Amino acid sequence: MSKPKTRWIVIFAILAALQLLVLFNSSNPETLATDSIDKADTAWMIVATAFVLFMTPGLSFFYGGMVSMKNVISTMLQSFIALGVISLLWYLVGFSLAFGETWHGLIGNPATYFAFRNVGLSPNPAFSPTFPFLLFALFQLKFAIITPALITGSFAERVKFTSYLLFICLFSLLIYCPLAHWTWHPEGFLRKWGVLDFAGGTVVHMSAGFAALAGAFILGKREHKYHQPANIPFIMLGTGMLWFGWFGFNAGSALAANGQAVQAFATTNFASASAMMTWVLFDALVGRKISAMGACIGAVVGLVAITPAAGFVNLGQSVFIGFAAALISNLAVYYKQRTSLDDTLDVFPCHGVGGIVGMIMTAVFAKDVGLVYGQFSTFQYHLITLAIVAVFTFGGSFLIFKLTGVVTPLRVSPDEERLGLDLSQHAETLQVENNEPRGKTGTMEVAA
Numbered sequence: 001m002s003k004p005k006t007r008w009i010v011i012f013a014i015l016a017a018l019q020l021l022v023l024f025n026s027s028n029p030e031t032l033a034t035d036s037i038d039k040a041d042t043a044w045m046i047v048a049t050a051f052v053l054f055m056t057p058g059l060s061f062f063y064g065g066m067v068s069m070k071n072v073i074s075t076m077l078q079s080f081i082a083l084g085v086i087s088l089l090w091y092l093v094g095f096s097l098a099f100g101e102t103w104h105g106l107i108g109n110p111a112t113y114f115a116f117r118n119v120g121l122s123p124n125p126a127f128s129p130t131f132p133f134l135l136f137a138l139f140q141l142k143f144a145i146i147t148p149a150l151i152t153g154s155f156a157e158r159v160k161f162t163s164y165l166l167f168i169c170l171f172s173l174l175i176y177c178p179l180a181h182w183t184w185h186p187e188g189f190l191r192k193w194g195v196l197d198f199a200g201g202t203v204v205h206m207s208a209g210f211a212a213l214a215g216a217f218i219l220g221k222r223e224h225k226y227h228q229p230a231n232i233p234f235i236m237l238g239t240g241m242l243w244f245g246w247f248g249f250n251a252g253s254a255l256a257a258n259g260q261a262v263q264a265f266a267t268t269n270f271a272s273a274s275a276m277m278t279w280v281l282f283d284a285l286v287g288r289k290i291s292a293m294g295a296c297i298g299a300v301v302g303l304v305a306i307t308p309a310a311g312f313v314n315l316g317q318s319v320f321i322g323f324a325a326a327l328i329s330n331l332a333v334y335y336k337q338r339t340s341l342d343d344t345l346d347v348f349p350c351h352g353v354g355g356i357v358g359m360i361m362t363a364v365f366a367k368d369v370g371l372v373y374g375q376f377s378t379f380q381y382h383l384i385t386l387a388i389v390a391v392f393t394f395g396g397s398f399l400i401f402k403l404t405g406v407v408t409p410l411r412v413s414p415d416e417e418r419l420g421l422d423l424s425q426h427a428e429t430l431q432v433e434n435n436e437p438r439g440k441t442g443t444m445e446v447a448a
């Protein structure tokens with residue numbers, strides 16, 4: 001066994017100290033007040049929470065199939081590791097920053113729910129009036145997990161893993177938690193403005209998209225920008241897992257087993273279907289082949305765009321939202337590819353732009369308060385929010401990347417990049433001993 005580096009001794013010591021801290025500062029949940037619990041709502045929210053967790057492994061397959069063979073494991077792990085890192089952060093202080101006692105509608109008190117103190121089995125009138133407050137905290141955790149994982153597609157194939165771990169910790173605490181507080185806390189200033197974000201178009205997708213844009217700028221281009229995707233079936237599998245999980249993501253955000261949950265379930269499906277078909281048929285219209293990867297990207301763009309609107313629009317409007325988002329994101333990908341920006345997996349053109357389209361369409365179509373109903377206030381505040389979120393998430397993420405780079409190098413060395421991040425960062429590989437890709441031996445089929 002080699003001698004451990006000093007930084008790992010320090011990091012592990014911090015982890016061990018936190019274990020002792022929470023061990024002696026945790027209390028048993030209070031007795032469940034069964035008379036105030038709605039069993040149907042509780043059962044649905046448990047299922048929805050599991051659905052949303054399933055999305056992060058789905059994202060790892062979705063991204064992992066798109067990169068080159070030598071970077072599949074590292075790319076998948078960058079998503080998967082968020083399940084551990086963000087869970088612990090959320091438990092310690094993240095949930096409290098997002099949903100704790102407000103400070104001027106900007107941020108929660110970190111002491112309110114530190115280490116899930118006062119997060120018990122009884123409902124909370126402000127957040128979970130019919131099911132345990134602990135379940136609400138767990139449901140929101142799954143959103144916090146997938147958001148930094150989405151960013152990884154922008155700097156895939158060149159980021160140092162230890163730097164990535166530091167970045168997602170800082171991003172979660174300094175960007176995600178404030179945004180969640182602004183938007184979803186009853187006293188958050190965006191919530192009080194009347195800004196609508198049913199399930200995370202602003203909090204999740206726009207924040208990830210603008211952070212991805214900052215990451216692509218900071219880390220620069222790869223040595224070899226273009227490659228063949230390692231495994232198209234992985235992309236299709238990941239898309240299916242994401243689509244499945246998105247029903248919990250959107251329908252679960254009704255926070256009850258009710259009609260709005262069913263409405264969100266339906267709008268989610270039809271927006272994604274519309275976007276998928278729009279993407280592939282537009283590709284055919286402009287002379288490109290209809291491809292499996294195009295169908296998958298289109299479906300995900302539709303899921304992104306309907307997220308802020310899912311519980312506020314009807315089925316016809318959801319189909320149009322998917323159509324509009326797919327067209328705009330497809331064009332955004334096309335024009336981005338003609339720039340020097342190396343957003344590896346097109347996170348900003350798909351998640352960022354898709355989230356923007358969804359946010360604007362929410363202000364246009366939202367029942368009773370949208371532009372089509374003669375109401376301008378919601379549309380106005382959504383445009384103001386778009387500007388605020390763009391500046392905050394891009395500028396804040398830019399600074400976090402810079403800070404991370406001061407602590408530890410962001411990029412792997414040129415030699416490590418040429419070798420591939422699977423081997424250079426994790427000493428693991430999809431290659432067999434004779435350096436033949438496993439797909440050529442029948443173990444794993446490589447998409448040519």
